[in-house]
Amino acid sequence: PGRKPGRLIIPIEGDYVSWCMANSLPFQLALEGFEGQVSYHLPSHKSLQTYSELKVIQKPLAVDSPVQGPTVFTDGSGKLGKAVVTWYDRKQWQELVNLVKGSPQLVELSAVIVAFKIFLHCAVSIVTDSAYVADVAQHVDRALLKEVNSEQLFSLLKMLWTVVSQHMLTYYILHIRSHTGLPGFIYEGNARANALAAPTRTPPVPDLVHQAFLSHHFFHQGARALVHQFKIPFADAKSIYRRLSRVSMTRTQTG
Numbered sequence: 193p194g195r196k197p198g199r200l201i202i203p204i205e206g207d208y209v210s211w212c213m214a215n216s217l218p219f220q221l222a223l224e225g226f227e228g229q230v231s232y233h234l235p236s237h238k239s240l241q242t243y244s245e246l247k248v249i250q251k252p253l254a255v256d257s258p259v260q261g262p263t264v265f266t267d268g269s270g271k272l273g274k275a276v277v278t279w280y281d282r283k284q285w286q287e288l289v290n291l292v293k294g295s296p297q298l299v300e301l302s303a304v305i306v307a308f309k310i311f312l313h314c315a316v317s318i319v320t321d322s323a324y325v326a327d328v329a330q331h332v333d334r335a336l337l338k339e340v341n342s343e344q345l346f347s348l349l350k351m352l353w354t355v356v357s358q359h360m361l362t363y364y365i366l367h368i369r370s371h372t373g374l375p376g377f378i379y380e381g382n383a384r385a386n387a388l389a390a391p392t393r394t395p396p397v398p399d400l401v402h403q404a405f406l407s408h409h410f411f412h413q414g415a416r417a418l419v420h421q422f423k424i425p426f427a428d429a430k431s432i433y434r435r436l437s438r439v440s441m442t443r444t445q446t447g
Contacts, residue, residue: 198228215358254333255362261315263378264307267370267385268292268300268322275303276388277310278381288406289388291421294344300325301348308355308363309410315361319368319382326367332356401428408432 200223204212209232212219223230267276273294278287288310292302300322307318320326332353340346356363368382404422407413413421418429 196226196228199231200226200228201231204232217360250334252333253356253359253362254330255364257364258317258366259315259362259364261317261361262311263317263319263381264311265319265381265385266300266303266307266325267320267382267389268296268298268303269389270294270296270299272389272391273299274389275299275306276385277303277307278385278388279310280377280381285384287384287388288410289403290407290411297322297324298344298348301328301352304329305348305351305355306410308352308359312355312359313361315363317364317366319366319378319385321368321370321382321386323367326365328352329356330365400424401432404429405432405436408436412436 202209213223262279262281264277264279266278268274269276273291275290275292276287277289278285280286288306290302290306292299294302300320304318304320304325307316318329320329328349329352332349333356335353337346337349337353340349366378368378370382370386400422401424404418404424407421408418415426415429415433418424418432419426422429
């Protein structure tokens, strides 16, 4: 019969070890229950010396072709401050609209961040009609942030970098031009996102209480903030807050 190893050698260094312990589920599962010694340096053996000369990098999460998973459409209106996220699920369209102040690029960047948060634990394809946002989202994986003049832009870039760093599976970013009028699912979804961000729109949207529920699920606003943002009765806002608070407490107790 075999026996468990008494020593593991993991050739990673420095802060990346701490990052893996906090964010990498495969890494955590591999070390779960291990009671032996863990080393982070290779033994001084000739056959292993060439390994130190190899550069090992993390496989990029951003890919250049659609992935097997949900397709999410985003749009942003700087004039109206609407950050739109919509996707097709369970034979119907789902949508989430938040109010964000800023330029069209910043509003759409905020929408992409929300899309990543919604689908944090699955591979996802995100469609945007902003070339700037598409380029940023495509290259933020494993990128280094530097300060920019705009405090709001830096805050959003940091949020995007953080949520992408937490993403475990691949993602695909597609840039598409607005208002092309071409047939197909991609153009249909993009048209819906455009309509949701427009002053007048024909696609049906969830009632305000449902929008407040979805928004609180991801941003955890208080009851008064929900009343102010979505213009719903305080009783409804309080019900949403209590409902999700009970769910959170239940998960904490059972986790």
